[in-house]
Amino acid sequence: MASPEIEALTNALARLPGFGPRSARRAVLHLVKKREGALASLRSALVAVEERLSTCSTCGNVDTTDPCAICADPRRDERSLCVVEDVADLWALERSRLFPGRFHVLGGRLSALEGVRPEDLAIEPLLARVAVGGVDEVVLAMNATLEGQTTAHYLVERLERFPVRLTQLAHGLPVGGELDYLDEGTLAQALRARRPVG
Numbered sequence: 001m002a003s004p005e006i007e008a009l010t011n012a013l014a015r016l017p018g019f020g021p022r023s024a025r026r027a028v029l030h031l032v033k034k035r036e037g038a039l040a041s042l043r044s045a046l047v048a049v050e051e052r053l054s055t056c057s058t059c060g061n062v063d064t065t066d067p068c069a070i071c072a073d074p075r076r077d078e079r080s081l082c083v084v085e086d087v088a089d090l091w092a093l094e095r096s097r098l099f100p101g102r103f104h105v106l107g108g109r110l111s112a113l114e115g116v117r118p119e120d121l122a123i124e125p126l127l128a129r130v131a132v133g134g135v136d137e138v139v140l141a142m143n144a145t146l147e148g149q150t151t152a153h154y155l156v157e158r159l160e161r162f163p164v165r166l167t168q169l170a171h172g173l174p175v176g177g178e179l180d181y182l183d184e185g186t187l188a189q190a191l192r193a194r195r196p197v198g
Contacts, residue, residue, distance in 0.1 A: 006032070058129075060105030060122055062087050070094070070103060077101040079136040083126060083155065085109045085143055088180040093141060096187040101139075104129060109142065109151040118154065126155075130162050139194055140168040143178045156197050166197040 002010070006028060013024035031039045049064065056068035063069055070076060070090075080101025084090045090103045106121045130138065140155055142148035156166055170193030179187065 002028075059090075059103045060087070060107060060125075061090055061103065075100075078134055080139065081129065081135050081137070082139040082141050084141045084179070085148065085151070089141060089143070089178075092179040092182065093187060093191070096184045096191065098188050098191050099139070101137075106151070109145075109147040110154055111147045111150075121151075123155070123158065127158060130159060130164060135162075135164055137165045137167060139191075140166065140197060141179065142168070145176055145178075152197070167194040168197050169194050 009031075010021070010024045010028045013019050013027055014021050016024075019027070031042065052064035053062065054064065054066045055062055056066055056071055058067045058071040061068040061070060065072065077100045080099070081104055082090075082093065082099055082101055083104045083106060084093065085106055085108060087105055090105055093099055093103075104122070104126050106123065106126070108116050108121055110116055110118065110121070129135065138155075138159055140152045142152040152168055159166055169190040182190075
């Protein structure tokens with residue numbers, strides 16, 4: 001039996017995505033065995049992130065600076081704007097290193113069952129960004145789920161009044177699949193094969 005503190009750490013890790021009780025236990029054992037290096041560096045990394053974590057006021061990304069590193073990068077193409085459901089999707093697309101533009105995080109997707117309405121998402125800030133001008137293309141990178149596609153259709157209706165080209169990721173993505181779980185090759189193909197909406 002472990003001490004209450006070690007059990008608390010194990011339980012905290014077990015609540016993270018991708019961890020179950022066994023994998024959390026293995027991680028804790030590794031940290032305990034390597035306490036001089038691994039435990040101390042993990043603690044300092046967690047404290048640093050906790051102290052500096054913020055949400056980008058421009059795109060909604062999570063970073064330790066505002067604006068985030070992507071929005072602050074002058075090499076990014078300001079004419080292309082990729083709209084994603086959440087930060088995990090942004091990070092998945094960014095890992096592919098194939099989209100040179102900027103991002104906008106909605107903070108979810110429309111869902112009647114879950115009670116998520118348009119006003120619950122960052123749709124108005126998206127419209128404001130497009131209204132300012134300078135954006136030629138809006139890429140709708142919604143997950144290939146019913147809610148994701150419903151959200152994409154709603155955005156098309158709201159963005160039609162602007163002089164921008166609306167595209168979406170190719171439907172080679174698996175139905176019901178989520179961007180965060182796809183490999184870079186699948187994401188790369190979906191980005192390359194994006195097509196006009198409507």
